[in-house]
Amino acid sequence: MSRKPHVTAIYPGSFDPITNGHLDLIQRGSRTFDHLIVSILRNDAKQPLFSVEERVEMLREVVHVYPNVEVDSFDGLLVDYASARQATVLLRGIRAISDYEYELQMALMNRRLRPEIETVFMMAHEAYSFISSRLVKQVFSLGGNIAGLVPPSVEERLNTRLTKQKTA
Ligand code: PNS
Numbered sequence: 001m002s003r004k005p006h007v008t009a010i011y012p013g014s015f016d017p018i019t020n021g022h023l024d025l026i027q028r029g030s031r032t033f034d035h036l037i038v039s040i041l042r043n044d045a046k047q048p049l050f051s052v053e054e055r056v057e058m059l060r061e062v063v064h065v066y067p068n069v070e071v072d073s074f075d076g077l078l079v080d081y082a083s084a085r086q087a088t089v090l091l092r093g094i095r096a097i098s099d100y101e102y103e104l105q106m107a108l109m110n111r112r113l114r115p116e117i118e119t120v121f122m123m124a125h126e127a128y129s130f131i132s133s134r135l136v137k138q139v140f141s142l143g144g145n146i147a148g149l150v151p152p153s154v155e156e157r158l159n160t161r162l163t164k165q166k167t168a
Contacts (some may be wrong), residue, residue: 009033009089009120010082012074015040015055016048019136021128023062025093028122030066039084042075049137049161062151079114085101088117091099095124095132 011029015022015038029036040055050058052073058072074081082090090110092103107119133150140146140158147155 006034007089008035008037008087009083009091010078010085010087011036011038011091012041012078013038014046014048014133016046016133017055017136017150017158018059018062019128019133019150019154020132020148021064021093021095021124021131023151024125024128025091025122026063026066026069026095029091032071033089033091034068036066036069036091037087038069038071039081040071040073041078042073047097050157054157058154058157061153077136079110079117082117083114090117090119093121093124094121095129 009029009032011026013022026036026038032105038059040052040059043053048055056073058073063069063071078090082088090107092101092107094100097138102117103121105120110117111117128149137158138148141162146158149157
């Protein structure tokens with residue numbers, strides 16, 4: 001009798017900060033795969049607003065409700081990290097056609113590096129297809145309302161960070 005394989009997937013990204021779009025993908029990924037590792041890229045060339053440690057904390061605060069979801073961080077090549085974690089799938093979200101080119105390039109490069117690892121794309125929920133961490137940060141810093149775009153705990157952290165920046 002053949003046994004169903006246990007599939008571990010990595011959901012990699014910057015998550016600076018996590019948005020409700022990311023959270024929707026995590027929820028759906030947790031239903032699709034046996035084990036989902038949400039992993040934050042270290043050594044990001046982009047100047048992040050939150051440190052990797054803060055982002056790990058923020059992610060853990062919101063994903064603890066999914067028992068098969070783990071939060072981690074990585075550096076170096078994503079496919080090497082995936083292989084070390086015995087993951088066979090890379091999960092990525094696509095919001096709009098504009099995401100496609102970048103995602104295709106990454107998926108093809110990753111396949112060339114390690115063909116045994118498959119990239120799986122999920123279409124973003126239509127309610128979140130316009131959200132990005134970059135836009136959330138911009139709108140928030142200019143006083144716009146971001147309620148419903150990020151988890152409440154992230155909104156609180158953004159508030160604290162902005163107040164600190166203003167008083168610094
Ligand atoms: O949320 P992001 O910023 O779009 O995530 C990009 C990420 C982390 C998936 C990508 O930059 C990445 O995988 N970096 C690790 C380095 C690597 O493996 N590069 C070759 C893949 S094309």
